[in-house]
């Protein structure tokens with residue numbers, strides 16, 4: 001739960017920074033786009049965000065939606 005929430009919040013902050021910089025947000029001159037891509041990989045490994053959501057749903061309800 002901690003990893004899932006932490007990474008989602010960090011990605012939201014990075015997306016806001018990218019938005020504030022406009023076109024510069026995706027250029028290599030600024031670090032926001034690079035940081036955003038890095039966070040997208042963290043969003044995936046050690047179990048994707050979606051899988052963590054499904055696992056939490058399973059723990060809370062006893063129903064495994066992914067089966």
Ligand SMILES: Cc1cc2nc3c(=O)[nH]c(=O)nc-3n(C[C@H](O)[C@H](O)[C@H](O)COP(=O)(O)OP(=O)(O)OC[C@H]3O[C@@H](n4cnc5c(N)ncnc54)[C@H](O)[C@@H]3O)c2cc1C
Pocket residue numbers: 041042044045046047048049050051054065066067
């Ligand atoms: C930068 C990076 C570094 C990594 N380093 C390592 C490492 O050091 N060691 C290691 O072991 N692995 C590593 N990985 C692999 C990583 O753990 C896997 O990419 C991750 O677990 C997701 O597996 P997958 O890519 O096969 O996607 P899949 O499991 O195929 O998932 C694809 C999509 O389908 C969804 N999905 C999958 N199964 C279900 C289901 N049953 N029901 C509903 N939705 C589902 C997922 O949520 C996701 O959205 C790394 C990945 C990245 C990007």
